Amino acid sequence: MQKDNSSVKDNMHSQLLFQQKELAQRCLDIAGVILVALDGEQKVAMINRKGCELFGHREDEIIGKNWFDEFLPDEDRERTRTGFKKYIGADIESMAKFENFIRTKSGENRLIAWSNTLLKDENGRIIGTLSSGEDITERKKAEEALRTSEATMRSILQAAPIGIGIIKNRTFYFVNDYACQVSGYAKEELLGQSARMIYETEEEFQRVGEEVYRHIAEKGVGIIETRFKTKNGDLIDVYLSAAPLDPSDSEQGFTFTAMDITRQKQNIEYLKKSEVQLRSLAAHLQTIREDERGAIAREIHDELAQVLTALKMDLSLIEMDIKERDEIFSLAKLSKDIVMMQSLIDATIKKLRRLITELRPEALDNLGLVPAIEWQIKDFQSRSGVRCDFQMNRKELSLDKNREIAIFRIIQEALTNIGRHARAKTVKVTIDQKLRHIVIRIIDDGVGFSMDILDNPKSFGLLGMKERAIVFGGSCIIESNKAAGTTVTVTLPTGE
Incomplete structure (x- = not known):
């Protein structure tokens, strides 16, 4: 009877152990992590279903195999084995964290994050390790992709030649280096501060906010031109654009870009002024052309035509005297008439030479640029009484005909302006020819003028000199x- 009772107890104990083992195995199998036990000889003593699924092996293909030799890739094997030896050789109870790659049956490497604990027998001797592992391969890839993306974005933000930032409730939360460069403020001076600090007036600050938010509500993006006030007080023209971080929730803030368009605006204004000046110059040149034609016509009519008419009349009278051969005719009278005609012819020749010189100096064609300039300066000095000094660094200039004409006309115009407006006592003209360019300077000690006159489209003489250059x-x-x-100061390429 006692024997039967003992047998029943043993049977019940065996069933209980089996049920506990079955329960433990089920717990291992339903665990959402990999569970692996290694013995002191680095062999797999236990692995759960999750581990088998990850490796792609059956349990009997894993149990008893050397963990490091069979299931780790070559490049990670010795590092991980060394870590295991150090860990199992230390009599410590704390959990150890470790990451390493494992190799699946298909040859794929997967990164596992392990939490390890030591296994001991009843005497406290370390007999192995129990590890729970999580496959973090995809998470690591995502983290690396995120880091790469963030690094790329940071690089773009820092390299972009435009101010970029994030604002929330019109307060700076992020700005790139270029935004600091444009505004003159350091990052720590901007972050956490209201955007009001970079606007000249409260009215402009409010106007920009209202316009940008209205455009965002209508089109999703707000664009406006405004002016920023830099840290040192300068005003710059800015092309501002903003868009919400989350279109469905504007409370999340806005990304903005700010492009400094000050120079572009200045260039546009310069082009507009240049266009007005060129149109005025073209009209002025046409007027000058017509005036010159009228002047030449008057000179020919008033001077040459009258002289030629007088000469014709004198010749007719002489002809009549010769034909009549009466007592009135005398050689003395004829000689006197011829002298008068010669005087008229000499005066006419001088008139013609003056007209020709005004149209184009003979010296420029016959002798070259340098003698023509010397003649021009000497003529100006004799007519105006202004003392002139002419210096060159070379005896001759090596230039084509068109450049010679341009230089001659520029000096001519400069001297004309001095004679009309400067009230100068002395004028100095220098020509310095370098290897590839030539520099001409005309300097006077006159009364000068305000530089604002250069923007006057009616300053035809000054504008003409610039256009020739x-x-x-x-x-x-x-x-x-x-x-x-x-x-x-005129600088021209030599054209060589």
């Missing part, structure tokens, strides 16, 4: 101060 890819810089004289 620009045609050849050169420049004409005019500097003047009241009571301090004027300097005209």
Whole structure:
């Protein structure tokens, strides 16, 4: 009877152990993590269903195999084995964290994050490890992709030649380096501060906010031109654009871009002024052309035609005297008439030479640029009484005919302006030819003028000098101060 009772107890105990083992196995199998037990010889003593599924092996293909030799890739094997040896050799109870790659049956490497604990026997001797692992391969890829994306975005934000930032309730939460460069403020001076600080007036601050938010509500993006006030007080023109971070929730804030368009605006204004000036110059040149034609016509009519008519009449009288051969005719009278006719012819020749010189100096064609300039300066000095000094760094200039004409006309116009307006006592003209360019300076000690006159579209003489230089890819810089004289500096490529 006692034997039967003992047998029943043993049977019940075996069933209880089986049920506990079955329960433990089910717990291992339904666990959402990999569970692996290694013995002291680095062999797999236990692995749950999750682990088998990840490796792609049956349980009997894993149990008893060396963990490091069979299931880890070559590049991660020795590092992980060394870590295991150090861990199992230390008599500690704390959990150890470790990450390493495992190799599946298909040859794929998967990254696992392990939490490890030591296994001990009843005597406290370390006999192995129990590890729970989570496959973090995809998470790591996502994290790496996110880091790469963030690094790329940071690089773009920092390299972009435009101010970029984030505002919330019109307060700066982020700004890139270029936004700081444009505004003159450091990041720590902007972050957490109201955008009001970069506007000149409260009215402009409110106007921009109202317009931008209205555009965002209508089109999703707000765009406006405004002006920012920099830290040092300068005003710059800005093309501002903003869009919500979350179109469904504007409370999340807005991304903005700010492009400094100050120079573009200045260039546009300059082009507009240049267009007005060029139109005025074209009209002025046409007027000059007609005036010159009228002047030449008057000179011919008033001077040459009258002289030629007088000569014709004198010749007719002489002819009549010769034909009549009466007592009135005498050689003395004939000689006197011839002298008068010669005087008229000499005066006419001088008139013709003056007209020809005004149209185009003979010296420029016959002798070259340098003698023509010398003649021009000498003529100006004799007519105006202004003492002139002419200096060159070379005896001759190597230029094509068109550049010679341009230089001659520029000096001619500069001297004309001095004679009309400067009230100068001395004028200095210098020509300095370098290897690839030539520099002409006309300097006077006259009364000077305000530089604002350069923007006057009616300043045809000054504008004409600039246009002659620009045609050849050169420049004409005019500097003047009241009571301090004027300097005209012309730089032209030699064309060689």
